[in-house]
Amino acid sequence: MSMKKxxxxxxxxxxxxxxxxxxxxxxEESEGSGNGESTEETSGGDGSSEEASSGEGSSEGSxxxxxxxxxGEVAIDGSSTVFPIMEAVSEEYTTEHSxxxxxxxxxxxxxxxxxxxxGETDLSNASREIADEEASALEENGISYFExxxxxxxxxxxxxxxxxxxxxxxxxxLKQIWVDGGAETWSDVRSEWPDKQIQRFSPGTDSGTYDxxxxxxxxxxxxxxxxxxxxxxxxxxxxxxxxxxxxxxxxYAYYAENQDxxxxxxxxxxxxxxxxxxxxxxxxxxxxxxxxxFTYVKESSLQEPQVLDYVQFLNENAGDLALEVGYVNxxxxxxxxxxxxxxxxxxxxxxxxxxx
Amino acid sequence: MKEVSQExxxxxxxxxxxxxxxxxKREWKNRLFRTIFATAVxxxxxxxxxxxxxxxxxxxGSIDWQLFTNFASRHPDEAGLKAPLIGTIWMMxxxxxxxxxLGVGTAIYLEEYAKPNRFTTLIQTxxxxxxxxxxxVFGLLxxxxxxxxxxxxxxxxxxxxTMSLLILPIIVVSSQEALRAVPAELKQASYAMGAxxxxxxxxxxxxxSVPGILTGTILALSRAIGETAPLIMIGALTYxxxxxxxxxxxxxxxxxxxFNWTNRPQExxxxxxxxGIIVLLVMLLVMNSIAVWIRNKFQRRF
Numbered sequence: 001m002s003m004k005k006x007x008x009x010x011x012x013x014x015x016x017x018x019x020x021x022x023x024x025x026x027x028e029e030s031e032g033s034g035n036g037e038s039t040e041e042t043s044g045g046d047g048s049s050e051e052a053s054s055g056e057g058s059s060e061g062s063x064x065x066x067x068x069x070x071x072g073e074v075a076i077d078g079s080s081t082v083f084p085i086m087e088a089v090s091e092e093y094t095t096e097h098s099x100x101x102x103x104x105x106x107x108x109x110x111x112x113x114x115x116x117x118x119g120e121t122d123l124s125n126a127s128r129e130i131a132d133e134e135a136s137a138l139e140e141n142g143i144s145y146f147e148x149x150x151x152x153x154x155x156x157x158x159x160x161x162x163x164x165x166x167x168x169x170x171x172x173x174l175k176q177i178w179v180d181g182g183a184e185t186w187s188d189v190r191s192e193w194p195d196k197q198i199q200r201f202s203p204g205t206d207s208g209t210y211d212x213x214x215x216x217x218x219x220x221x222x223x224x225x226x227x228x229x230x231x232x233x234x235x236x237x238x239x240x241x242x243x244x245x246x247x248x249x250x251x252y253a254y255y256a257e258n259q260d261x262x263x264x265x266x267x268x269x270x271x272x273x274x275x276x277x278x279x280x281x282x283x284x285x286x287x288x289x290x291x292x293x294f295t296y297v298k299e300s301s302l303q304e305p306q307v308l309d310y311v312q313f314l315n316e317n318a319g320d321l322a323l324e325v326g327y328v329n330x331x332x333x334x335x336x337x338x339x340x341x342x343x344x345x346x347x348x349x350x351x352x353x354x355x356x
Numbered sequence: 357m358k359e360v361s362q363e364x365x366x367x368x369x370x371x372x373x374x375x376x377x378x379x380x381k382r383e384w385k386n387r388l389f390r391t392i393f394a395t396a397v398x399x400x401x402x403x404x405x406x407x408x409x410x411x412x413x414x415x416x417g418s419i420d421w422q423l424f425t426n427f428a429s430r431h432p433d434e435a436g437l438k439a440p441l442i443g444t445i446w447m448m449x450x451x452x453x454x455x456x457x458l459g460v461g462t463a464i465y466l467e468e469y470a471k472p473n474r475f476t477t478l479i480q481t482x483x484x485x486x487x488x489x490x491x492x493v494f495g496l497l498x499x500x501x502x503x504x505x506x507x508x509x510x511x512x513x514x515x516x517x518t519m520s521l522l523i524l525p526i527i528v529v530s531s532q533e534a535l536r537a538v539p540a541e542l543k544q545a546s547y548a549m550g551a552x553x554x555x556x557x558x559x560x561x562x563x564x565s566v567p568g569i570l571t572g573t574i575l576a577l578s579r580a581i582g583e584t585a586p587l588i589m590i591g592a593l594t595y596x597x598x599x600x601x602x603x604x605x606x607x608x609x610x611x612x613x614x615f616n617w618t619n620r621p622q623e624x625x626x627x628x629x630x631x632g633i634i635v636l637l638v639m640l641l642v643m644n645s646i647a648v649w650i651r652n653k654f655q656r657r658f
Contacts, residue, residue, distance in 0.1 A: 104595040
């Protein structure tokens with residue numbers, strides 16, 4: 001009997017020790033995080049000293065009034081497409097302002113708006129414009145907000161590298177290929193093209209890329225029911241790489257990473273075929289498949305100094321950091337427009353605040 | 357009866373051998389099924405091997421000290437697992453005790469106290485059903501109940517409670533099995549000595565069933581460690597550049613970070629993701645080894 005008791009205690013002790021070790025481990029880690037952070041800072045500084053220093057210069061210009069003691073939290077959630085830009089911005093920002101916490105969640109554009117409507121977030125990233133229902137729900141909850149365009153993504157239409165007949169596609173041909181009940185074989189699109197079944201790879205219906213394509217190219221019609229849909233764009237890349245008669249569309253970054261193994265299709269929107277590239281997406285000539293990426297900012301949050309400072313930093317650096325993570329910066333006017341919106345929102349907020 | 361008597365009287369080896377046409381067929385069948393079952397084993401082992409080899413060749417190059425000391429980054433070579441690793445450890449440290457106490461408590465009540473009536477059967481059936489509910493549903497429950505109603509926010513404790521609910525059915529069922537495996541004679545002997553139900557449970561039943569209970573708990577935790585969906589549902593973050601300081605802190609966990617990396621266009625991120633998978637696999641392996649060790653260490657046959 002006593003042996004059993006001993007065993008029980010050992011077992012319970014093991015659990016407690018396990019839990020304690022984990023807890024202890026984490027607290028040690030958090031104590032040691034100072035070291036970890038400092039090494040990261042130095043390494044981060046090496047890797048990105050140029051844009052970090054340029055970022056520093058501009059942000060200090062904007063935040064010099066509030067000084068170095070900014071602290072608090074910026075709650076950010078939303079689109080997975082916008083995530084890489086926000087991750088980069090938060091990474092740069094928190095290296096400079098270590099007292100500010102700016103974590104980024106990935107709930108998707110819709111999921112992000114849901115949290116935004118519930119008042120849980122300050123910034124809501126979206127790869128599409130806010131829907132009418134979402135806007136009215138925000139109004140109902142008394143949340144005023146404004147939209148910031150951060151960067152552009154050029155939805156790239158690609159085919160297999162062995163495909164030697166496609167030189168470009170017009171927007172109508174693109175619709176014919178993708179719409180349900182449209183072309184079945186390549187020869188249905190243009191009679192001189194081979195009589196081979198088209199294999200289609202499309203982003204899943206939850207993604208903003210699909211939404212945008214659905215709206216702009218398919219004009220709201222159903223997508224071809226033989227299209228293979230995947231939420232993971234890398235699966236689309238692999239799909240079209242492995243199918244000689246394949247065609248796919250996805251974000252520019254996925255094409256840019258796989259340029260050597262994919263053939264991009266120039267799109268003709270009436271002004272001659274245009275290939276997606278940083279220049280054509282930036283100057284808007286790659287139309288209509290250049291789509292803006294947004295973040296929606298809660299106006300009242302700008303009264304918190306760390307949110308205001310973060311949003312200003314975001315606006316100043318989003319373009320450069322977007323380029324770094326595979327998107328294309330918007331034009332200078334767009335960022336100036338954003339800056340005006342921020343100023344107005346911050347000003348009007350404080351105006352009404354003092355009025356109250 | 358007739359057949360039996362026939363076998364007894366005339367069922368000699370000669371008659372057994374007098375049916376030679378049957379034997380090759382039976383032996384062939386025997387070989388066929390053996391091959392089928394062996395193929396099943398080889399197939400799954402091969403898949404596992406391919407997975408492991410692929411992950412290791414992809415990820416081993418990215419495993420270095422930075423992986424453990426750095427936060428996530430947009431530069432794949434600087435990206436680290438610090439926040440998700442610590443987040444996962446916190447998560448396990450919270451989920452473990454919560455689900456252990458609730459799960460084993462439920463199992464003891466159902467096995468030792470509850471009268472076998474319709475209500476108990478109802479609970480029993482529902483617990484078994486809960487084990488099959490998709491994890492996203494638990495995420496929704498956690499979001500509504502813990503995050504919003506009990507206003508815990510997107511905190512570690514909200515995540516841990518959600519995870520506990522998710523693995524609770526597994527722990528209850530496996531603990532019940534373990535409790536049921538304790539021989540009735542042991543309990544009866546204890547009662548015969550004048551022990552109360554509680555004394556019997558604490559001094560006889562629990563010590564005898566602890567290996568089974570702990571094994572079940574650790575295996576359930578191994579499932580929790582790999583879950584992403586419910587945590588994304590309750591709003592666990594993806595990029596986070598600080599460590600949790602209390603149970604109310606925001607957090608991220610390994611599978612979320614790994615999933616995010618595999619989704620990136622850059623090949624380098626896929627390699628970091630593979631490194632992350634190796635770390636997660638090692639953690640899983642350690643936990644499962646502990647489970648096996650506990651079972652072997654404390655197991656006794658009655």
